[in-house]
Amino acid sequence: MYPNVTIIEHPLVQHKLTLMRREQTSTAKFRQLLREISMLLAYEITRDLPLRKELIKTPLSTMEAPILASEKKMVIVSIMRAGQGILDGILELIPSARVGHIGLYRDPRTFIPIEYYFKLPDDIEEREVLVVDPMIATGNTAVAAIQRLKQTNPFSVKFLCLIASPEGIKHFHSYHPDVPLYTAAIDDHLDEHGYIIPGLGDAGDRLFGTK
Numbered sequence: 001m002y003p004n005v006t007i008i009e010h011p012l013v014q015h016k017l018t019l020m021r022r023e024q025t026s027t028a029k030f031r032q033l034l035r036e037i038s039m040l041l042a043y044e045i046t047r048d049l050p051l052r053k054e055l056i057k058t059p060l061s062t063m064e065a066p067i068l069a070s071e072k073k074m075v076i077v078s079i080m081r082a083g084q085g086i087l088d089g090i091l092e093l094i095p096s097a098r099v100g101h102i103g104l105y106r107d108p109r110t111f112i113p114i115e116y117y118f119k120l121p122d123d124i125e126e127r128e129v130l131v132v133d134p135m136i137a138t139g140n141t142a143v144a145a146i147q148r149l150k151q152t153n154p155f156s157v158k159f160l161c162l163i164a165s166p167e168g169i170k171h172f173h174s175y176h177p178d179v180p181l182y183t184a185a186i187d188d189h190l191d192e193h194g195y196i197i198p199g200l201g202d203a204g205d206r207l208f209g210t211k
């Protein structure tokens with residue numbers, strides 16, 4: 001239905017997302033769930049990572065064993081500040097990945113993203129980039145982040161979120177049809193404040209306990 005969008009429907013992902021959506025879920029629990037769900041999402045997204053063989057010695061023998069070919073070539077780019085929760089989970093799985101940050105906030109009146117921070121590792125032309133942000137609402141932030149990132153000419157780019165709106169996906173795809181988008185859910189619609197309905201509220205506020 002949506003080109004270049006993959007919905008990750010693993011039962012554990014869906015279960016944890018439901019717990020995160022619940023209004024009564026505490027900040028500590030929300031944080032823990034976001035870390036756990038991010039590991040599960042990363043597991044799915046990294047299925048096609050290339051492997052190479054390395055000669056290793058076990059206590060009993062030697063063998064040519066498979067190992068990631070490019071662990072250090074991966075860059076996780078967190079869109080601040082809510083992307084931090086996904087980043088933390090993924091780094092538990094892929095600890096050698098490099099990390100970039102893009103600071104964008106939404107003007108609450110126009111919903112237009114404004115950049116306040118941008119830092120990426122070197123050699124971005126050789127790196128596979130995974131951009132993370134829990135929510136694609138209007139899609140403005142995601143579109144702006146990818147636009148900015150493309151100026152640096154990365155080897156490849158994927159985008160990972162938890163919940164996307166139909167409006168956000170269409171907007172994203174109209175600007176970046178070449179960028180695969182992974183999400184755990186596509187919700188119903190956006191409200192007049194640009195929030196996803198039913199959604200989970202403001203992901204940054206829920207992650208950091210702010211209001």
Ligand code: URA
Pocket residue numbers: 082135137194195196197199200201202203204
């Ligand atoms: N950002 C969020 O954190 N939640 C929404 O519903 C929309 C944008």
